[in-house]
Amino acid sequence: KAGVTQTPRYLIKTRGQQVTLSCSPISGHRSVSWYQQTPGQGLQFLFEYFSETQRNKGNFPGRFSGRQFSNSRSEMNVSTLELGDSALYLCASSKETGLSYEQYFGPGTRLTVT
Amino acid sequence: AQKITQTQPGMFVQEKEAVTLDCTYDTSDPSYGLFWYKQPSSGEMIFLIYQGSYDQQNATEGRYSLNFQKARKSANLVISASQLGDSAMYFCAMSAHGSGNTGKLIFGQGTTLQVKP
Numbered sequence A: 001k002a003g004v005t006q007t008p009r010y011l012i013k014t015r016g017q018q019v020t021l022s023c024s025p026i027s028g029h030r031s032v033s034w035y036q037q038t039p040g041q042g043l044q045f046l047f048e049y050f051s052e053t054q055r056n057k058g059n060f061p062g063r064f065s066g067r068q069f070s071n072s073r074s075e076m077n078v079s080t081l082e083l084g085d086s087a088l089y090l091c092a093s094s095k096e097t098g099l100s101y102e103q104y105f106g107p108g109t110r111l112t113v114t
Numbered sequence B: 001a002q003k004i005t006q007t008q009p010g011m012f013v014q015e016k017e018a019v020t021l022d023c024t025y026d027t028s029d030p031s032y033g034l035f036w037y038k039q040p041s042s043g044e045m046i047f048l049i050y051q052g053s054y055d056q057q058n059a060t061e062g063r064y065s066l067n068f069q070k071a072r073k074s075a076n077l078v079i080s081a082s083q084l085g086d087s088a089m090y091f092c093a094m095s096a097h098g099s100g101n102t103g104k105l106i107f108g109q110g111t112t113l114q115v116k117p
Helices: none
Strands: A005-007 A010-013 A019-024 A031-038 A042-050 A053-057 A064-068 A074-078 A087-094 A109-113 B003-005 B010-014 B019-021 B024-026 B033-039 B046-052 B064-069 B074-079 B088-095 B105-107 B111-116
Touching (some): A010 A019, A042 B105, A074 A087, B003 B088, B033 B064, B046 B064, B046 B074
Parallel strands (some): B010 B111
Antiparallel strands (some): A031 A042, A031 A087, A042 A053
């Protein structure tokens, strides 16, 4: 079974630009969660999508948005990039959502904002 | 508020020895899930083991076991017979509770483990 895939793996953007990251979950998984990982803040939850609906959102500004398609693939978008948005962005998929369902992570997209 | 604390920023272990990585958690909800993930230098988070708050027995997965002490709110990861490939960052995580908190894991700051040959 193929794992979670994320594209692109690496990205360099300049301040003020926007970026779109893509995540394909494990086949049959309906939930996709996104996380931002930085050395200073650690792993922080961005949002979660389930059956094309955003069901949960973390404490991030409105510049961070996402969506999910009918095949469960998800994208996240960051507009008006800031230097502080440089991070590893991880997406994770889960069969269902609930306290006992483990999340399987992709390899991440490393975003550098200059 | 829910919180995960990992107090060991870095640890060393000799190859073939066992090592324990500490994790304490804080939550007021009686129902929760605890997870451990491994993150090698490549960046990908690898799921290792899960423990439910109502599970009576400690979880085990191959060389990984979770020492779950509910009263002390601790969920330590034990790796037996360490291998060089175990060198990585290890994260303890807890599923967020509440009806609106789906799909969210709360992570600790992580512990870097280095296995010495």
